Amino acid sequence: MMAGAGDEPFFEGTEKLLEVWFSSTIGDDSLDLRDIDRGHWETLLRLVKCTIISMSRNESMDAYVLSESSMFVTKDRFILKTCGKTTLLLAIKPLLEIVQKYCGFDDVKDVFYSRKKFMKPDQQDRIHRNFEDEVLHLEEMFETGSAYSLGRINRDCWYLYTLDGEGVTKPDQTIELLMWDLCRKKMEIFTTDVSKDGRDATKKSGICNIIPGVQIDDYLFEPCGYSMNGLLPEGKYITIHITPEPGYSYVSFESNVPQESYNELINRVLDTFRPGKFLLTIFANKASIARESHKGIEDKRTINNYNRQDHQTCVFKEYHLTYSYFTRPVI
Numbered sequence: 001m002m003a004g005a006g007d008e009p010f011f012e013g014t015e016k017l018l019e020v021w022f023s024s025t026i027g028d029d030s031l032d033l034r035d036i037d038r039g040h041w042e043t044l045l046r047l048v049k050c051t052i053i054s055m056s057r058n059e060s061m062d063a064y065v066l067s068e069s070s071m072f073v074t075k076d077r078f079i080l081k082t083c084g085k086t087t088l089l090l091a092i093k094p095l096l097e098i099v100q101k102y103c104g105f106d107d108v109k110d111v112f113y114s115r116k117k118f119m120k121p122d123q124q125d126r127i128h129r130n131f132e133d134e135v136l137h138l139e140e141m142f143e144t145g146s147a148y149s150l151g152r153i154n155r156d157c158w159y160l161y162t163l164d165g166e167g168v169t170k171p172d173q174t175i176e177l178l179m180w181d182l183c184r185k186k187m188e189i190f191t192t193d194v195s196k197d198g199r200d201a202t203k204k205s206g207i208c209n210i211i212p213g214v215q216i217d218d219y220l221f222e223p224c225g226y227s228m229n230g231l232l233p234e235g236k237y238i239t240i241h242i243t244p245e246p247g248y249s250y251v252s253f254e255s256n257v258p259q260e261s262y263n264e265l266i267n268r269v270l271d272t273f274r275p276g277k278f279l280l281t282i283f284a285n286k287a288s289i290a291r292e293s294h295k296g297i298e299d300k301r302t303i304n305n306y307n308r309q310d311h312q313t314c315v316f317k318e319y320h321l322t323y324s325y326f327t328r329p330v331i
């Protein structure tokens with residue numbers, strides 16, 4: 001599992017992230033993605049080449065820790081985040097079929113497919129090796145989407161595909177911090193040499209203090225690696241995935257908690273993991289209390305001891321998107 005295609009051990013922590021919002025053209029409010037049997041999700045995940053390790057739920061969401069990252073199912077929103085050599089895009093067609101057949105939603109309100117540039121794209125399955133091919137695949141399924149690249153295409157950059165229509169109008173926001181070149185000492189916590197299980201690693205690392213009060217489902221891989229889902233009321237979540245191996249260490253933090261400013265949360269995440277580099281994205285739509293949060297980032301040439309290398313903003317119909325890339329000076 002941990003070996004790459006060559007002799008060098010390698011694991012691609014960088015995730016592919018898919019978020020799909022469903023709706024009913026006849027306005028049927030009784031429909032709920034959580035009514036779909038687990039067996040159908042398992043069939044879908046087999047195509048993606050990952051499996052369910054653990055499941056947790058609250059009144060508004062079912063959350064799954066996967067062998068390669070996470071899946072979240074709420075009433076009308078489906079999120080699948082997978083790393084390694086998984087083939088996430090192969091899930092989209094069956095997802096649309098399963099949802100229509102076993103749940104009844106007959107329309108897709110919005111789609112977000114995003115990922116950072118892979119560390120080793122050549123080790124990916126053919127359909128994921130480059131973004132242009134991923135977009136061709138998405139265009140086979142959706143009639144009106146647009147694809148974007150933010151950041152430096154000759155260095156680290158981030159790709160997004162989203163639909164052109166009106167999209168989600170109820171409050172919605174997502175913050176992601178994608179971090180690499182992480183502090184070795186911190187990363188040792190996410191090995192079975194140092195921590196006895198997921199819970200122990202969550203406590204030792206301070207992950208439990210990033211957003212207090214979350215219902216945590218955590219998992220420590222053998223001999224190393226860590227994944228957690230944290231649930232909050234009203235469909236809010238956090239999810240953290242860690243590849244601690246030196247040489248290709250990678251951590252992702254994602255959450256949809258609404259905040260007017262994300263500055264404190266960003267500082268807490270950076271303190272917890274101490275990356276050498278990180279990429280920040282914040283989506284917030286017009287109805288979200290986070291809609292002005294980009295202003296708190298815009299003026300920041302530095303965060304903690306990190307220097308900003310790139311900053312871009314995009315204004316879509318409903319959403320405002322901030323992209324920022326920071327590095328720590330090498331001492």
Ligand SMILES: C[S@+](CC[C@H](N)C(=O)[O-])C[C@H]1O[C@@H](n2cnc3c(N)ncnc32)[C@H](O)[C@@H]1O
Binds near residue numbers: 012223224241245
């Ligand atoms: C699934 S976890 C978290 C992945 C996540 N996308 C990240 O941010 O890196 C991946 C880490 O667990 C380790 N690992 C150990 N056993 C694994 C397994 N059976 N499947 C996937 N990863 C495993 C990998 O080497 C890697 O360090």
